Amino acid sequence: MPTPETRARADIDAALDKAGWAVQDRYAVNLAAARGVAVREVPLKPGHGVADYLLFVDGLAVGVIEAKRVGTTLTGVEPQTAKYGAGLPDYLDTLVKPLPFLYQSTSIETRFTNGLDPEPRSRRVFSFHRPETLAAWISGTPPAQAAVASPILRAAEDPARYQAVTTLRARLQKMPRLDPGRLWPAQEQAVRNLERSLADDRPRALIQMTMGSGKTYTAITAIYRLIKYADAQRILFLVDRANLGTQAKKEFDAYVPPDDRRTFTQLYNVQHLKTNRIDPTARVVITTIQRLYSILKGEPELDPSLEEGSHFDTASGLVPEPVPVVYNPDVPIETFDFIVIDECHRSIYNLWRQVLEYFDAYLIGLTATPSKQTFGFFNQNLVMEYSYPQAVADGVNVDHDIYRIRTRITESGSTIEAGMYVEKRDRLTRAARWEQLDEDLAYDAADLDRAVVAPDQIRTVIRTFRDRLFTEIFPGRSHVPKTLIYAKDDAHAEEIVQIVREEFGKGNDFCQKITYKTTGVRPEDLIQSFRISYNPRIAVTVDMIATGTDIKPIEIVMFMRAVKSRTFFEQMKGRGVRVIDETEFKAVTPDAERKTRFVLIDCVGVTERMLSDSPPLERAPTVSFETLLQRVAFGSLDRDLLSSLASRLARLDRQLGAPDKARLAECAGGHTLQDIARGIIDALDPDRQVEAARTMFGLPPGEDPTPEQLEQATRELLRQAAAPIATNPDLREQLVSLRRHYEQTIDVVSKDSLLEAGFDAQARERARELTTSFEQFIIEHKDEITALQVLYSRPYGQRLRFADIKALADAIQAPPRQWTTDRLWQAYETLDKSRVRGSGMRRLTDVVSLVRFALHQEEELIPFEEQVEARFDAWLAQQAALGREFTEEQRRWLEWIRDHIVASYTIELDAFDYAPFAQHGGLGRFYQLFGSDWRTLLDELNEVLAA
Structure with missing residues (x-):
């Protein structure tokens, strides 16, 4: 049986071969056999050992690979690799000594160091670079020219030419001063901060700029400078969906740099991918991550409809594993030097992150609404933060008011009495029939516009909007402001469009539906008309205009659907924040002088709910059936996803009649839905997974497979079980179609009534009631809840513990x-921001x-984390003034203690048994670093930081 080392070598051989290297034994060397040759087991100078692989390009030695068994931590191997790189025998030719390109690999993980960089630092790479790439780096030749024979030899013949060679990382440290040109101050700062981060070789950077503050223009400015001054060969601009790619391309077309009269696209080739072929001459490539993944998979083309959905929507309620990515020789890891990710949503960093991490590239994120996961993915490297309030203060955005419309059915639902005739409508075909109810039909707010449609509820909301529009919302106007209405789904949008036209007494052009199901006219054309033409005045969408789409004239954003995600809500709300030139504005809305605000009309209470950025649930009970099918089609083997899919298939199978079952079985090659569901459940059975691993690896009965063998076999088992769905688009389409053939009840009986309509003054009263009740609660319980006892009586007679806080x-x-x-925090914010x-x-x-603020012990309500960080910085400054200096390692331990206190209020000795302390020596190492007064130091930090 092969050893782990042997298996790792075999996998490394295969990876080198895919990357264009000829792998040879040292006794059968032929350096002329290929452009790049990797020779195994080459003896080096005495005392330098044997290189597992010595890399040659154009006959010259350029680097080494140190191979290790799977599970080896590779940073500890770097000194060994560096020793090999310095031990090249004198009889071997090279251009650079020590050898510059150093790899360490287990075949599962590979790290790479470029010794030509100013401060060589190893980085994780998906696989090995191609020989021509190393040739280009070492000779200073652009990759296109490096494909020509022997540029390294030519560089060797011209030492002066080689001396002028600089790497990308070196060039990033010598970027010329930024000419602000037409940049706003915030945009200028963002570019400067980004370039400083890149000069420090920070692999990931996040730019947070609020909606409408010119993130794309900022990014194009940075991209222009990276190409012109850092000689970046190719940059990827990643967008959330197809229509945003079109919008980005237009911005590249229009961009004129401050030091040239030509546009960006006159200077450099910009390709908006609409096929699966990357133009080798393109310096900028614009695409969605769906198409990029399709290219990596080697697919000839991608169904354009798969690029239409926003990842805010498709990721909701689901945490699938990253899509599987394997090396593609046609798209090597060095294809892009930089990847700019526009509007970085959470699904990019779970479902799709492996696609990003495939490339050996700097990652630059652009977003208005980062989540904790976004910050984590970018290593907490926030290089620019420009908030909505700042943008409003700077005149970059407009502020907004909230107008609330509340109706009885919206909030409480209704009941249709038995004996009434109701309309039953097929959700898909919209075919209608009438049925007499034999019992009362009660429905609540959650059923609205899904199981039950109450036209009078929609009509009451729209009629209230119409009646109050020119008297309260925009008094004095006569032209309906550009209005964007968010609906629950396409069917709901259809109902809203019809009722809006009726209530306003207008024709088709006045109100248009803009969703992915709009046919006859491209949605992009409708969006453009909404942006620059008088009509439509009102657009109804689901999520197509929810993120990224720039429509500056919008003055009203109306929510007729609920949203749970804070980031998604902020994106949707952000469609109204854009400023617009007065002339352009009056061309679209003739009676508008200038855009000074927008109004958020809340018809569902979305502004009153506590929205969340917490990670999605592990299981997917609320994820749409169509989304589950799409994830399987994209290759996800997430266990929870497949379990949910099997459940849905089994449920659907029970609901279908014999004709539909037969039609599906025929489409599925004889497989029934029950067969497919059973296959998935069986593949999820741990015992079957173990047996599959034994079969795959030829293990004798009773022998347990290794974790790696079990995982590989399990993935194959799951892949086979999901194949009937994943490889059959026709079956998926039929399943979605059948699933939608559920009837809606149309409640034409219940009459809705308006409960409240007005700007959100009531929110302050509700906030005041809540905070008053909270402060009364503190007073009433100050003697019975330990945390309140401590906080109520300052100075504290005892230390507050985490358990006390949890109990409170x-x-x-x-x-x-x-x-x-x-x-409670939001309530205090409502009263006094x-x-x-x-x-x-x-x-x-x-x-x-919160308690300290409620007790008036603090003038401001500030997050505990901010308070601790401020106290920590003040304490460090005090220590420095006293002459007490800390080493870098001591400082790191102090910061860990600070972070622990942020999360747990205090630090106790048992904390050193857990991360991050335990991995770095625990309490013993802490004692070594701080000596005998370590206990005093801990007490001091607990007292100072928790205060």
Whole structure:
């Protein structure tokens, strides 16, 4: 049986072969056999050992590979590899000594160091670089010219030419001063900060700029400079969906740099991918990640419809594993030097992250609404933060008002009494029939526009909007402001469009549906008309205009659908924040002087709910059937996803009649839905997975496979079980079609009534009631809840413990109160924004900040994390003033302690048994670093930081 080392070598051989290297034994060397040759087991100078692989390009030695068994941590191998690189025998020719290109690999993980860089630092790479790439780097020749024979030899013959060679990372450190040109100050700062991050060789950087602040223009400015001054060979501009790629291409077309009169696309070739072929001459490539993945898979083409959906929507409620990616020789890892990710949504960093990490490229994220996962993916390297309030203050965005419309059915649903005749409508065909109810039909708000459509509910909302539009919302106007309405789904959008036209007494052009199911006219053309033409005045969408799409004249954003994600809500709301030139604005809305604000009309209470950025659930009970099928089609083998899919298939099978079952079986090559569901369930059985691994690897009965063998066999088992769905688009289409053939009940009986319509003054009253109740709760329980006892009596007689804080939080959330830290924080913010900082998701320890603020012990409500960080910085400054200096390692341990106190309020000795302390020596190492007064130091930090 092969050893782990032998298996790793075999996999490394295969990876080198795919990357264009000829792998040879040292006794059968022929350096002329290929452009790049990797020779195994080459003895080096005495004392330098034997190189596992010595790399030759054009007959000259350029690098080494150190092979290790799977599981080896590779950074510890770097000194060994460097030793090999310096031990090249004198009889071997090279251009650079020591050898510059150093790899360490287990075949599962590979790290690479370019010794030509100013500060050589290893980085993880998906696979090995191609020989011509190393030739280009070492000779200073562009890759296109490096494909010509022997540029390294020519460089060797011309030492002066070689001396002028610089690497990309070296050039990034010598970027010329930025000419601001037409950049806004925030855009200029973003470009400067990004270039500083790149000069420091930070592999990932995040730019957070609010909607409408010119992120794309900022990115194009940075891209122009990276191509012109850093000689970046190719940059990928990744967009969320196809129509945003078209929008980005137009911005590249229009961009004129400050130092040239020509446009960007006159200077450099920009390709907007609409096929699966990357133009080798393109310096910028614009595409969606769906198409990029399709290219990596080697597919000849991609169905354009798969590029239409926003990842905010398709990722909702689902955490699939990253899509499987394997090396593609036609798209090597060095294809792009930089990847700019526009509007970085959370699915990019779970479902699709392996596609990004395939390339040996810097990653630059652009977003208005980052989540915690976004920050984590970019290594917390936020190079620019420009918030909505800042943009409003700078005149880059307009502010907004909230107008609330509440109706009885919207909030409480209704009941149709038995004996009434109701319309039943097929969701897909919209064919209608009438049926008499034999019992009462009660429905709640969640059923609206899904199982039940209540036209009068939609009509009441739209009629209220119409009646209040020119008296309260935009008094004095006569032209309906450009209005964007968010619907629940396409069928809901259809209902809204019809009712809007009726209530406003207008024709088809006045109100248009813009969704992915719009036919006859391209959605892009409708969006363009909405942007620059008088009509449509009102557009109804689901999520096609939810993110990224720039429509500056919008003055009203109306929510007739609920949203759970804070980031998605902010993106949707952000369609209204754009500023617009007065002349352009009046051309679209004649009676508008200038755009000074927009109005968010909330018809479903979305502005009153606590929205969340928490990670999606592990299982997918609320994920659409179509989304599950699409994920399987894209190759996901996530266990929870497949389990949910099997459940849906089994449920659908029970609902179908014999004709539909037979038609599906014929389409599925004889497989019934029950067969497919059973196959998936069987593949999820751990015992079957073990047996599959034994069969795959020829293990004797009773012998347990290794974790790696089990995982490989399991993936293959799951892949085979999912194949009937994954490889059959026709079957998927039929399944979606049948699943949609459920009837909606049309409630034409219930009459809706308006409960409230007006700007959101009521929110302040509700916030005041909540905070008053909270402060009364503190007073009433100050003697019975330990945390309140401590916080109520300053100075503290005892130290507050994490368990005490947890008990306080539980007491606050217990019925009948059911308060949360987030809700209370938002209430205080509603009452006085100037005294509240840090909107968004809260930590458990923030309850301490809340109580202190409620007790008037603090003038401002500040997140506990910010307070601890400020106290920590002040403490460090005090220590420095006292002459106490800390080493880099000591500083790192102090920062870990700070972060632990942020999360747990205090630090106790048992914390050193866990990450990150345990991995670095635990309490013993802490004692070594800080000596005998370590206990005093811990007590001091607990007292100072928790204060």
